Amino acid sequence: MRLPLMLLSLSLLVGCASWVSGALDARYGPAEPTRFDQARLAPPGVPSYQQHIKPILDGRCVVCHGCNDAPCQLDLSSWQGVARGMSKASVYGELRLDPAPLTRLGQDAQRASQWRGMGFEPVLNERLATPEQQLSASILWRSLVLKQQNPLPLGDVLPAKDFDFSLDRAHSCPRLDEYESYAARHAQAGMPYGLPGLNAAEQDTLRRWLLAGAPDDAPAPLPATLMAQIQAWERLLNGSSRKDRLVARYLYEHLYLGNLVFAGDAERHVFKLVRSSTPPGQPVQLIATRRPFDDPGLARPYYRLQQERRTVLAKTHMPYELSPARLARWQQWFWQTPYQVDSLPSYEPELASNPFKTFADLPVQSRYRFLLDDAGYFVANFIKGPVCRGQTALNVINDRFWVFFVDPDSAASEHAAQLLARQAEVLHMPAAEGSDASLLAWRAMAAADDALKAAKTQHMARLFGSGERKLDLSFVWDGDGHNPHAALTIFRHFDSATVEQGLLGDPPKTAWLIGYPLLERIFYLLVTGFDVYGNTAHQLQTRLSMDFLRMEGEANFLMLLPHAARLPLRDAWYRGSSEEVKGRVLGRQYQFEAEPGIAYPPQVDPQQHLYGLLNQRLAAVLRPERHQITPALEPDPKARRALQALAALRGSALQWLPEATVLRVDENPARADGGPGARYYSLLRNTAHLNVSTLFRERAMLVPEENTLTLLPGFVGAYPNALLRASPAQLPELLRAVEGLQSEADYRALADRFAIRRSHADFWAASDALMQAYQRHSPREAGVLDWSRLENR
Known part of the structure; x- marks a missing residue:
């Protein structure tokens, strides 16, 4: 009996869908999903998208509709995003056993019709191009009209029965065939949602643009001086030797999320570093993979600079400047330093997810110097990137804390390089399991972390436990006297966070001291290896792993304090935690016994005294007057x-x-x-x-x-x-x-x-x-x- 019932249900669903499609065709004309595969250019007298429409969208719509956390995945930060439309599927808020389909704007589909095949509905008119239909068949326009017909109650707290501003509220995302009944039930759901409507001039400008078929503008040509710089950087990133290719892969995996800008470019054009199947001089053919270290599917990917045309959003903007001075530093660290690359690493997940294996041939000193050079950028990657909603990950950190870095001449010594080489086989990154992880692997990851910390503690004991060398303030990087990234303050704002240069505010409860191995591990955990579309187990594994890495950064800081002060301070940081949790910070195999080579006067608070000493050591780079x-x-x-x-x-x-x-x-x-x-x-x-x-x-x-x-x-x-x-x-x-x-x-x-x-x-x-x-x-x-x-x- 079940099979006939299932077939009957299926036939009813197909019939219902056909009826809806037929009703829409009769009312608005047949669908034309390829209409916005290519942008039409605006004829004379029509508002320009770049000059007139984009400023309105940026100021009134992109303030909520940008990135993955946009309601209905409606990203209005570019013409391509408007043309893509919206989806009832959510990237966030759902428990899932399997990874979600990838829906990254500009990557996972390139044309509007492709997005239609992936379940996205248009918000522009894709039916008869009559003046009436250009507006009535546009969800974008109808949502603006709904607000004009039902203005926001001004001046006071909005009634909860009409407005839900909770982070995990359900989004209706009504299709064209659903909009009339939706608007009748939700009169206050007009756009901008829960904010005042557009003024008459803004509304009219959008109306005239939609009547003209929502055209775009031709891309403005890049200045010749900028094109010359792009060509020079692409030559550097696409050399033919094994060293060239390995360095380029390392740089790409660390810069792919950045908004790259060129020094001296007054217009601040933004570029993304991407992998392409085509070499420099040819149009970019994007290689879109789930993670930047996934197999590109061809023997030789090329690294290209592709202009970013989307609106710059504060929540994802991570500027990284390309300049002649930076180029010279890269040359020094990666090309002029002598080392040998005998073979190129594969893209097998177990290897590619582990930077200590993949890039073992690159000098540790060079890698760490590269990260420290713009440490604020790399730490911001932990927090920003494409995630846009990070409460589950961010509840692993305190609301404000300071970050210091281990001096590269100490952290990147030959001893540290040898330790990394020995422990690379032990280290297991969650991304090695892909995006459909199982929580059953958690115990193995915890055991690997135990082994790594035990080895590190033994290593530190050999270096600083004999009495000949002491762990003193020289162990902390001073920014070489000029780099303001030597000290950072991280603020958590519940489900978002911010990284700022300097030591801001009063002395915080906790601080981290980060060396190269820890910095690289956090980056590959939270950035290159993290998949916001991954299943729930993958996201939980990432969060639990970050718990361990936070503890390691805190333990590094505690090692600078007198031995007698370490455990009491750890206990104050972890009030209410189990002994097992506290033991992962300091205790058991992680206990570092050696006293530091720092003088602590009697009857002073050791932590506050250390903060004062670090402020003095970094005085040349802190620039407190800015704050x-x-x-x-x-x-x-x-x-x-x-x-x-x-x-x-x-x-x-x-x-x-x-x-x-x-x-x-x-x-x-x-x-x-x-x-x-x-x-x-x-x-x-x-x-x-x-x-x-x-x-x-x-x-x-x-x-x-x-x-x-x-x-x-x-x-x-x-x-x-x-x-x-x-x-x-x-x-x-x-x-x-x-x-x-x-x-x-x-x-x-x-x-x-x-x-x-x-x-x-x-x-x-x-x-x-x-x-x-x-x-x-x-x-x-x-x-x-x-x-x-x-x-x-």
């Missing part, structure tokens, strides 16, 4: 004192503040854009935890009475949760309001007084002014900020 509230920045003494007092707040009142707040200070806060004299500050809540080694019980680990604040000039964080504004004279009042927070009602009263809520009539004017100020303040790092985490409070 200070100076009279030049804030001339009013009372306002300056209020800001400094705000930054010094501690305790449970802070639990009611958002994780990341932008504070605008200007003389006339009633002005929508703040005026030319507006100053912007980032107000960051550092949420205290008993420990961060618990995977699923984070709320139980919170210690609100130990929360702190960090206040910094400028912009820190890609996802602002709130936008506050105050005049200098109002700052003491804001300070008192924050100090007095005891409930959600108290925060709502504060927001009533100071917040520009998402429902505020001035929201878009304030947003535009903020984005422009970000570009002025940080032209190298700035990108479009994301409003999808903006709170409704």
Whole structure:
């Protein structure tokens, strides 16, 4: 009986789909899925995509619709993304036994019709090209009209019954045949969702563009000087010797996520380093693989620079500058240093996922120098990249901590190279199992980590345990006296994080000391080896492995402290953890007994004393003036004192503040854009935890009475949760309001007084002014900020 029933069900489904298709054909005309396979150019009088349409989309749509976490996978950061459309499938939020299909814009399909075959629905009209159908058959247009017909209730907290802003909310993603009934049920679902609608001029510009068939512009030719630089770099990356090819593979696997820019390029064109089946001088034919170290499917891939035409997003922007000086350093480290490459490594997963095997022929000193040269970029890769939503991975780190690096002359010594060679066979990376991992392999990975740490501890004991050599401050890299990447501060904002140069804020609870082996392992765990489309077991393995690597970085820092201070401090960092967990930081086979060669006066806090010594050692590269509230920045003494007092707040009142707040200070806060004299500050809540080694019980680990604040000039964080504004004279009042927070009602009263809520009539004017100020303040790092985490409070 079952087979006939199944066949009947299948026939009913096919029949239903045919009926829907027929009804759409009758109403809108037959579908033409190839219409946007190639962009049509705008005729005279039609709004230009680059000059008129893209600025509107960037300012009103890309603030939520960019990257993998865009609702319905609708990425509006490029014409190609608009043409691709949307999907009901989600990259996030689902438990899955098997990897999800790859849907990376610009990689896994190149034409709109290919995306249709992968389940993506159009948001532009792909039916009859009459004026009526260009609008009525466009989901993009109808979602804008729905907002105009049902304007946002302005000025207050939006009703929860009508608006769901939770991170894991369900997305309906209605198709054209579903839109009328969807709009009738969800009148407040017009776009931009939960934000004010477009103004009349913006709406009309988009209308005229859609009526013309949503044309694109021809790509602007690159300047001749830039083309010459591209050709020079591509020649370097595509040499024919085994050394050339191995170095190029190493560079590609570390730079493929970066936004590469050229020194001296005033327009800041952005490029991606890609693998192509075609050599330099020919059009790029992209080789799209799940991971950068996967088999390219041909004997010789070429490494090419491909222009990135998508909007630069703050949450994914990782600039990496190509300059003559950097080229000279690469030449010195990888080409002028003598070494031999007898054969090229394969792309077998067990080998390719392990950089210590794959690149064993490259000098360790050269590899580490390359990573340190722009350490902030490589650490940012751990946090940004294509993931865009990282709470499961980020709950493995504290809300703010400092990062130092082992001096390359110590870490990359011949001893370290020998240790790496011996332990490469032991080291097992989760990516070796692919994206459909099994949690049954976890025990084997834990055992491999045990063996590696035991070997490392023995190695350190041989080097520094005899009394002839002491582990002292020279073990910590000082940036060679000029590199600001020698010290970094990492801020976690619940499900996102930010990396900043320097030692920002008050001394933190924890710090990491990272050497080459650890830096490379984290990179291959969280960047090259991580697959956001992988199954749940793969993602859990990645998170659990990062737990071990965090502990190793913390243990390295503890080794600089007196032996008697190490275990008490470790226990303070891991309150509530089991002895097994604490033993993975220091204890059992990981116990390092030797005393450091650092003088610790009696009756001082060793950790705070060490922080002070490290500040002195790195003084030449820290540049603290960039992060200070100076009279030049804030001339009013009372306002300056209020800001400094705000930054010094501690305790449970802070639990009611958002994780990341932008504070605008200007003389006339009633002005929508703040005026030319507006100053912007980032107000960051550092949420205290008993420990961060618990995977699923984070709320139980919170210690609100130990929360702190960090206040910094400028912009820190890609996802602002709130936008506050105050005049200098109002700052003491804001300070008192924050100090007095005891409930959600108290925060709502504060927001009533100071917040520009998402429902505020001035929201878009304030947003535009903020984005422009970000570009002025940080032209190298700035990108479009994301409003999808903006709170409704």
